[in-house]
Amino acid sequence: MEFVKYQGIGNDYLVYDVIKNKEVLTREQIKKICDRNFGVGADGILAGPYLDEEKKIRVRVFNSDGSEAERAGNGIRIFARYLKDAGYTLSERLTLETAGGSVKVRFLNDDGSRIQADMGKMSFGEEKTVTLGEERYSAFIASIGNPHCVIPAETIDREKVCKLGKKIAESKMFKNGINVMLLQVEDKNNLNIEIFERGAGYILASGTCSCAAAAVAYKKGWVGQDVMVHMPGGKLWIQIDENWNLKMTGSVESIGSVKLTKEFKKKLGF
Numbered sequence: 001m002e003f004v005k006y007q008g009i010g011n012d013y014l015v016y017d018v019i020k021n022k023e024v025l026t027r028e029q030i031k032k033i034c035d036r037n038f039g040v041g042a043d044g045i046l047a048g049p050y051l052d053e054e055k056k057i058r059v060r061v062f063n064s065d066g067s068e069a070e071r072a073g074n075g076i077r078i079f080a081r082y083l084k085d086a087g088y089t090l091s092e093r094l095t096l097e098t099a100g101g102s103v104k105v106r107f108l109n110d111d112g113s114r115i116q117a118d119m120g121k122m123s124f125g126e127e128k129t130v131t132l133g134e135e136r137y138s139a140f141i142a143s144i145g146n147p148h149c150v151i152p153a154e155t156i157d158r159e160k161v162c163k164l165g166k167k168i169a170e171s172k173m174f175k176n177g178i179n180v181m182l183l184q185v186e187d188k189n190n191l192n193i194e195i196f197e198r199g200a201g202y203i204l205a206s207g208t209c210s211c212a213a214a215a216v217a218y219k220k221g222w223v224g225q226d227v228m229v230h231m232p233g234g235k236l237w238i239q240i241d242e243n244w245n246l247k248m249t250g251s252v253e254s255i256g257s258v259k260l261t262k263e264f265k266k267k268l269g270f
């Protein structure tokens with residue numbers, strides 16, 4: 001059983017090639033594999049390629065707690081890079097199917113280290129209010145296949161986003177859970193975010209969270225349609241068109257292959 005590890009601006013995933021590996025992974029096994037101390041360690045697992053009757057390529061996105069997400073932005077870019085590296089595709093462009101819809105991907109350079117994903121249309125929910133101690137925050141809900149809670153704040157940091165993220169997760173305000181981020185506007189073209197992801201907790205970067213933050217800031221008139229989103233792991237370039245379709249561009253880097261030992265496979269129950 002083998003995985004290939006990549007990271008997109010510090011958001012790391014294990015690719016599980018379902019054609020080369022026969023075992024089907026359970027939620028519990030995914031959680032154990034993603035554990036950073038007792039397992040391989042990753043923000044999640046990308047399983048595919050699943051080829052459907054129309055030869056479309058599907059990928060399934062799993063968070064490190066084993067839950068399945070409708071889609072991922074860095075995750076999709078990483079999986080496309082894997083398909084290129086593994087020789088499944090020679091083309092500059094491809095379309096990937098996810099539970100949250102299709103994503104068009106384009107390699108911007110020969111080695112596939114810079115990838116653009118056309119993430120589709122952002123939709124918006126109603127504004128909510130969240131509190132943390134004495135502080136009250138407005139929270140803006142946005143979805144691009146998966147749900148996001150964008151909380152603008154003067155100052156943003158890991159501690160605050162983790163406290164808010166945990167409180168929102170425990171409050172059951174959102175029955176399917178939600179990705180939470182703090183948003184700090186730098187200027188008309190630059191945003192900073194800190195992220196507490198559904199199913200993964202605090203992470204260094206997130207593609208879909210970058211899209212949600214940029215779209216909310218644009219809708220509020222705080223930034224233009226061309227935004228650089230800065231995160232602890234790096235930056236993603238987000239472009240928003242007049243129909244709220246978003247493109248995301250950024251780097252993807254390979255790390256290496258990981259072959260599980262018999263001992264760890266036994267621990268997983270294989």
Ligand SMILES: N[C@H](CCC[C@H](N)C(=O)O)C(=O)O
Pocket residue numbers: 011043061063068069070071072073074075076146147179197198199200205206207208209
């Ligand atoms: N945790 C997210 C999925 C991963 C999103 C992020 N890592 C990305 O690559 O965009 C969710 O449950 O909706």
